[in-house]
Amino acid sequence: MVKKIKNLKEFSLSNDRFEGANLMCPGCSHNIIVREVLNATNDPVIVATATGCLEVCTAVYPRTSWDVSWIHIGFENAAVAAATVAAAYEVMKRKGKLPPATQKMVDEGREPKIVAFAGDGGTYDIGFQSLSGAFERGHNFMYVCLDNEVYANTGGQRSSSTPIGASTTTSPAGAVSYGEKMQKKSMVEIMADHGAPYVAQVSPSKWKDLVKKVQKGFEVYGPVYINAQSACTTEWKHAPEDTIEVSDLGVESCVWPLYEIINERDEHGIIYSTKLNITYRPKQKIPVEEYLAAQPRFRHLFKPENRHIIDLWQKAVDARWEYLQRREEAGV
């Protein structure tokens, strides 16, 4: 059943199923994303969480911050845990062996939603093979990547999501280096190419866009991938109160474009139509420089010898925005 959320006031009637007094950093985006995802539905939710900040800080023995069914599993297999739950649920439903309380909800049209949360390390690098496998098998679940572009939990090592020029503990900026050398992997397209029915990129600062996409994802049958921008106060090194502003700058400068890809498939799994929609268009695209300047992890790029990296950034962002717009126009 789709929860009706017309505006923020209506959304604020939601009763949170994620509890406070967890040990996430002050101003962490992870919490905001988790809250928005869980509040997007009134149906029961089953959550699988890969190792990472979210898991470590919300389940410190002897306490839990989750009021939903929750599983913690290894760094590399959040997708498999969620896929297994989805598969088991379907068998139990077919055989009529669901617990009475669950059965009652299913009869009311409130099917349980299965969500996997993982960080970018557990998605882009370590968890990729199990994520790819689960998407290929086509289980009915949602995978939310909390993308803070760094291994924040273990001390800020680079991941394959870290963008070029960022200073991390394993790609430190200094006299000889401008920081991370590689471009960021475009995970959304990779997951869309698995043939997933719905794939989207979201930012917590655009809450309505996020909730709409999550609701859409819950409605389709099959694996859904959501890539969520998660500004990290500790590793992006901005002040805790600037979390929303930094996220907004990312969206407004098109560094973090908000879009979705819908793959329509026939009963044999053949994709007959692919559509890319840009769901948010900045009224005035701001220069990437402003986004970079808001985060001290890019501070060294403003030295004269590193200015060329900023130009590179702008070029890459413009090219990508152009690519997305062309795809949307062509309807592919």
Add this chain to the structure above:
Amino acid sequence: MARDMKHIDVEEIKDLGWDELIPGAALFSFKEPVEDVVEVPMEERPYAPTNSHEWQVGDWRVEKPVFNRDLCIDCQFCWVFCPDISILSRDKKMIGVIYEHCKGCGICVEVCPTNPKSLLMFPEHMDNEEALKQWPQKEEKKKD
């Protein structure tokens, strides 16, 4: 012997350390089964002592957000962007801040759209009523 986590009282849980892991213990969110969590507001939930809701992280703060009811327009920006579920909102109205759970990040103040802001950061030791007395006046819009 494995002990049921349900039968351990709050004081005992507070004293638990990593070396005192109870074999076979499960951490329950609630003392008794709750049929439909989304229907039950925070105040009415039978939280178990092992739920983090029963704990507090307020001592992380150096500055606290103070809420001014007179200026609030109930836009709920603070509610949606609060990472720590510390903004208490009922019936579309903002009621106040849960100081036990607020880590003092200041996002609520930053996203508040009123002029002057209806949430402001004040030093932790300051009394809320004293803070309300010191509230700044409306800022005139600068003409370019």
